[in-house]
Amino acid sequence: MASDLDLLIAELQIQNSTSQKGLSINDYANIRKLGEGGCATTYLAEDKKTGETVVLKRIAVNSEQSQQQAEREINVHSQVDFRFIVKFLANFNDDDDFYIVMEFCPAGSLTDYITKLKETEYCKEEFAWDVLSQLAITINYLHFNRIVHKDMKPDNVFLTANNEVRLGDFGIAKVLDPAKSFATTMKGTPDYVAPELLTEQRFHPAADVWGIGTTLYELLAKRRPFVGKNGEEVMQNVVNKNPPPLPANKYSQALCGVISAMLIKDRFKRIPLNMLVKVPEVNKRVKKYAQEMLPTASDRVKPYLDHLIHDIDTKPTALPPAAFAPSTSGITGGAPIDPNKVTFDVKNPLISKLFRGAPGVYLSRLVQLQSKKSYTLAIIPEIVAGAGVVQIQVKFDDLLNQNRGFRWIGVAYGGFDIPETYYPGQDGQSAGFCGSDGSLVHLTDNAIDKYIDGNESYENGDIVAAEVNMDADKDKRTLHFFVKGKQQPISFIGLPDRIKFIVQRYHQGTSVSILSLQTLPRSSATANDIPEAKVIEW
Incomplete structure (x- = not known):
């Protein structure tokens, strides 16, 4: 007699063979290439159904990490419906590529506008204040919602037929290849990069203000603020030199002054966005835009517009520090683990189905009922400081x-409520180990996005282990990974007071099984015998 699992596999096979495709490239006509850069290519196209002229952005995806980063950026862009942001219309997959369907801006980019200015012609000051105000209200809105753009420059500022700003490109192309450092991923010269990114190797929200400043400087001067014979000289000039003065006979002292305030090298002294929107010429425009937008604004946008209209500070409040709350169900003090209590924290039984242990085979098994992007689940119980060495062994399968x-395994902070769309290592709350190429992911808010290579890949059917030493001393808490019994060279140190193991599956009909979760008398990891070993600070 067939088991419940056998019946489920048969049902999933039928569903998989009859699945239908949604939106595709075939829904668009008259496609012609506009440009390309990084991992993305843009096309002008016509929507066959509506006749609307749109822009298609094709993103070449060559790894699971790049796909999940693309999905994350698509998710951000789709949620920021704001007047001065390029409108997100749809997205779809075609073969191995991702496509974003966006609003078409017929006047081109701000770079195009600057290029068309004749040698003796300068931008009108009124237009410059408009552009500055529209960028300020938009970037400030993103920061109000704790989103940073990270790639402010004239190429990413588009103009409608009536020369109104539309901010585009949320750094997708840059994020798609984050395995390298900032310096090695730059294409051309780093003309718009903030000095702190070069000196600290960290991105801060103030860098978006610098980006607005460099953009406006180029609009007024018809040249970039920092130039050099090569990229290295440009970077030195960004850090050490001031740009040439703007033509004072062409623009007011007020306009030149606010641009200078945005290009202060010390990020702590640079004008912040919540003050930039209160500069008189900016403020009167910002209030006008806010009042125009308010009647049709979404519930997400209305509070921000209300702040602007009533001169309420728009600086987002600081997030409260994560407080340590003792766990009531975690493993502590080296206590043995009850295998009957080891399971997956399934929050949506329509997406994945839980199978309780099969004696001698697995403790718990998770099967994907639906394909779900960035679907990460925690494993119960959580582990707390003082628990000693705890190891979990899992096996991924494609039914x-x-x-x-x-295939992803990792560790998350125990107090972190994992969102429905999330991948291991997406932020500082977790770290993830990718099966397809062996890379580790632990992206913090300030660090330049990158993946850490050095561990081995693992396949469906391989036994993979994650082992934590949850010492009472934070500096002694470690995380190691093992593939088919072999310790991997990249590890973590300084884990939080509470952790939980996490896994990710995506495709319908794939599974992951917990083979064991146990405390160990001592660590399985060797200290110095692993070639090219590297320890990452949590």
């Missing part, structure tokens, strides 16, 4: 025998 990927 439809298609050898599909998205």
Whole structure:
């Protein structure tokens, strides 16, 4: 007699063979290339159904990490429906590529506008104040919602037929290849990069203000603020020199002064956005835009507009520090683990199905009922400081025998409520180990996005282990990974007071099984015998 799992596999095979495709490239006509850069290419196209002229952005995805970063950026862009942001219309997958369907801006980019200015012609001051105000209200809105753009420059500022700003490109192309450092991923010269990114190797929200400043400087001067014979000289000038003065006979002292305030090298002294929107010429425009937008604004946008209209500070409040709350169900003090209490924290039984332990085979098994992007689940119980060495062994499988990927194991802070769309290592709350290429991911808010290479990849059917030493001393808490019994060279130190193991699957019909979760008398990890070992600070 067939088991419940056998019946489920048969049902998933039928569903997989009859699945239908949604929106595709075939829904668009008259496609012609506009440009390309990084991992993205843009096309002008016509929507066959509506006749609307749109822009298609094709993103080449060559790894699970790049796909999940693309999905994250698509998710951000789709949620920021704001007047001065390029409108997000749709997205779809076609073969291995991602496509974003966006609003078409017929006047081109601000770079195009600057290029068209004749040698003796300068931008009108009124237009410069408009551009500055529209960028300020937009970037300030993003920061109000704790989003940073990270790539402010004239190429990413588009203009409508009536020369109104539309901010585009949320750094997708840059994020798609984050395995390298900032310096090695720059294309051309780093003309718009903030000095703190070069000196600290960290991105801060104030860098978006610098980006607005460099953009406006180029609009007024018809040249970039920092130039050099090569990229290295440009970077030195960004850090050490001031740009040439703007033509004072062409622009007011007030306009030149506010641009200078945005280009102060010390990020702590640079004018912040909540003060930039209160500069008189900016403020009167910002209030006008806010009042125009308010009647049709979404519930997400209305509070921000209300702040602007009534001169309430728009600086986002600081997030409260994560407080340590003792766990009532965590493993402490080296206590043995009850295998009957080891399971996956399934929050949506329509997405994944839980199978309780099969004696001698697994403790708990998770099967994907639906394909779900960036679907990460925690494993119960959590582990708390003082628990000693705890190791989990898991095995990933493809029940439809298609050898599909998205095998991830990792660790998250125990007090972190994992969102429905999240991947291991997406932020500082977790770290993830990717099966397809062995890279580790632990992206913090300030660090330049990058993946850490050095561990081995693992396949469906391989036994993978994650082992934590939850010492009472934070500096002694470690995380190591093992593939088929072999310790991997990249590890973490300084784990939080509470952690939980996490896994990710994506495709319908794939599964992950917990083979064991146990305390150990001592660590399985060796200290110095692993070639090219590297320790990452949590």
